[in-house]
Amino acid sequence: MRFRWKKEVPYLLFLVPAFIVYTVLIMWPLVQAFGLSFTDWKGYTMEGLNFVGLKNYIKIFGDKEMVYAIKNTIVYAIFNPLFVTVLAVPLAVILNSKMKTKNFQRAAFFFPSVPSALILGYLWSYIMSPLDYGVLNRLVTAMGLEPVLWLAHPKVALFSVILVSVWNVLGWHACIYIAQLQGIPEDLFEAARIDGATTLQMFFRITLPLLRPAMATSVMLLLINALKIFDLPFALTGGGPGYSTTMLSQVIIQRGFVDKMYGRSMAAAILFCIFVVAVTVVQRKAAKED
Amino acid sequence: MGFSWKRVRNITGEAVMLLICCIFLLPFYYLVVNTFKNQQEASSAPMALPETISLDNYVKAFDSMNFFRSFGNSLLITAISVAVIVLFGAMAAYPVARRKHKVYKGILLYFLLGYMVPAQTIMIPLYLTLQKMHLLNSIWGLVVIYSSWCNFALFLYQGFFGSVPEELEESAKIDGCGPWKSFWLITFPLLRPVTATIVIFEVMWIWNDFLYPYLFLSSNKSFTLVMQVYKGVGQFSNDWGMMMATMVIVLIPVLVFYLFMQKNIVAGITSGSVKG
Numbered sequence: 001m002r003f004r005w006k007k008e009v010p011y012l013l014f015l016v017p018a019f020i021v022y023t024v025l026i027m028w029p030l031v032q033a034f035g036l037s038f039t040d041w042k043g044y045t046m047e048g049l050n051f052v053g054l055k056n057y058i059k060i061f062g063d064k065e066m067v068y069a070i071k072n073t074i075v076y077a078i079f080n081p082l083f084v085t086v087l088a089v090p091l092a093v094i095l096n097s098k099m100k101t102k103n104f105q106r107a108a109f110f111f112p113s114v115p116s117a118l119i120l121g122y123l124w125s126y127i128m129s130p131l132d133y134g135v136l137n138r139l140v141t142a143m144g145l146e147p148v149l150w151l152a153h154p155k156v157a158l159f160s161v162i163l164v165s166v167w168n169v170l171g172w173h174a175c176i177y178i179a180q181l182q183g184i185p186e187d188l189f190e191a192a193r194i195d196g197a198t199t200l201q202m203f204f205r206i207t208l209p210l211l212r213p214a215m216a217t218s219v220m221l222l223l224i225n226a227l228k229i230f231d232l233p234f235a236l237t238g239g240g241p242g243y244s245t246t247m248l249s250q251v252i253i254q255r256g257f258v259d260k261m262y263g264r265s266m267a268a269a270i271l272f273c274i275f276v277v278a279v280t281v282v283q284r285k286a287a288k289e290d
Numbered sequence: 291m292g293f294s295w296k297r298v299r300n301i302t303g304e305a306v307m308l309l310i311c312c313i314f315l316l317p318f319y320y321l322v323v324n325t326f327k328n329q330q331e332a333s334s335a336p337m338a339l340p341e342t343i344s345l346d347n348y349v350k351a352f353d354s355m356n357f358f359r360s361f362g363n364s365l366l367i368t369a370i371s372v373a374v375i376v377l378f379g380a381m382a383a384y385p386v387a388r389r390k391h392k393v394y395k396g397i398l399l400y401f402l403l404g405y406m407v408p409a410q411t412i413m414i415p416l417y418l419t420l421q422k423m424h425l426l427n428s429i430w431g432l433v434v435i436y437s438s439w440c441n442f443a444l445f446l447y448q449g450f451f452g453s454v455p456e457e458l459e460e461s462a463k464i465d466g467c468g469p470w471k472s473f474w475l476i477t478f479p480l481l482r483p484v485t486a487t488i489v490i491f492e493v494m495w496i497w498n499d500f501l502y503p504y505l506f507l508s509s510n511k512s513f514t515l516v517m518q519v520y521k522g523v524g525q526f527s528n529d530w531g532m533m534m535a536t537m538v539i540v541l542i543p544v545l546v547f548y549l550f551m552q553k554n555i556v557a558g559i560t561s562g563s564v565k566g
Binding site for chain 1: 300303304307308311314315317318320321324332333334336337377378379381382384385386388389391393397400401403404406407408409410411412413414415416417418419434435437438440441444468469470473494497498499500501505516519520523530533534537540541544545547548552555556559560
């Protein structure tokens with residue numbers, strides 16, 4: 001097909017504004033970040049810039065905090081999607097059944113997804129506090145157990161972050177499943193019931209397989225958002241104690257904006273980007289083959 | 291209807307679910323109820339209802355946070371960014387969806403390329419860009435940055451075009467109506483359902499965003515509401531009664547938005563392709 005400029009120009013004009021902002025504010029910065037990650041750039045000016053090859057990339061793996069952050073982010077990106085999915089599917093099935101207060105319940109479970117994660121993080125930092133007003137420990141001690149250092153113990157803190165994050169997004173993801181459930185014809189269950197299937201059998205043999213497209217969407221969103229996580233641990237633990245809940249986003253910001261190690265920060269940012277894109281592509285492929 | 295075990299089981303099930311709902315919302319109860327207490331009362335009985343309702347925390351919070359200024363900032367940033375996103379996104383989707391030449395496929399691919407780029411990857415170069423434009427510490431700098439989120443709008447619009455009949459546009463063309471006029475007068479109004487979805491989700495993301503305001507805003511007069519919470523925690527971390535009041539104040543606009551938009555939010559998620 002020949003491209004007839006005269007005919008297409010009026011249409012190409014429609015693309016101009018989006019093309020400009022997208023190119024200037026996403027693609028060009030990406031190219032810049034990529035280029036500068038191979039240099040010893042010190043900020044301010046582009047003069048006296050030296051090409052240092054892969055030095056910045058190699059240094060990432062000698063940077064203790066970055067290695068911790070990579071590990072934490074991976075742990076978080078495994079368990080947050082896992083827990084959310086395991087809880088959201090049954091929750092969606094329940095919220096899709098015939099109940100009088102169904103709408104209220106959906107609204108209630110969804111609500112924690114609405115406010116900024118920063119505020120929710122601060123709120124939970126009060127709830128999980130070891131001080132008197134930390135109600136979670138009051139509950140724990142009321143049950144006759146030892147109080148837990150939810151946010152101050154290096155082994156527990158990451159678990160606490162995951163716990164709050166699950167609470168945060170559970171309703172949203174249940175909603176994705178409800179959407180799909182509504183498309184499953186009731187006859188399928190009727191037929192199964194006549195054949196003598198139990199509720200559990202129907203869940204595993206009918207509902208779960210039919211929910212696979214929704215699961216592909218939900219898990220992909222969970223994974224990508226988990227890799228990018230910043231606000232919630234920032235507010236809840238500030239990355240501590242030590243580096244036990246420091247996430248990759250936080251350490252990239254720390255190295256770039258605070259420590260002025262621009263090269264290393266951007267090298268990590270580029271690796272991070274490649275990782276996010278790879279996960280998305282692999283996930284998409286897997287979902288398509290399904 | 292007589293007594294039946296099935297009914298008993300359904301009612302019990304529903305009661306259990308309602309209880310779980312309440313536990314789920316307990317953190318918000320805790321937040322609100324403690325804003326009315328003084329420090330001592332909140333320490334001794336954090337989950338109890340307040341003995342007397344004191345608004346001291348709200349008065350202090352309100353005085354320290356420059357509410358109207360920050361609310362105005364959040365509102366301006368969100369409203370203008372979302373308007374730009376909708377306009378740019380819808381416009382760009384039009385030729386991509388309607389023109390058959392493969393050039394447009396290439397353009398769509400180009401837009402897709404950057405869709406997965408995390409904000410954290412480009413933030414340092416963006417900082418430089420804003421610095422050059424003298425838009426650091428300005429709400430307009432944020433508007434400029436958020437406008438690039440129009441590629442999300444582009445994809446959603448592009449996917450929806452298939453269900454908008456082309457006949458109207460064609461008959462307008464025969465009547466001598468150019469693409470520009472025909473787009474705004476005929477096509478754009480028909481895109482309203484997706485426009486609603488895009489507006490709602492972009493409003494939620496931009497209003498709640500912390501990363502960009504944290505990186506690019508540095509003075510109290512340009513802060514958004516979310517930034518006021520961050521600043522407050524830094525300054526008054528010990529006075530948590532007041533901090534909780536600050537959070538409640540910041541949550542109120544979001545709550546109002548949610549109450550009005552709940553149906554559309556759910557519809558948006560269920561229509562698919564909206565990231566979380």
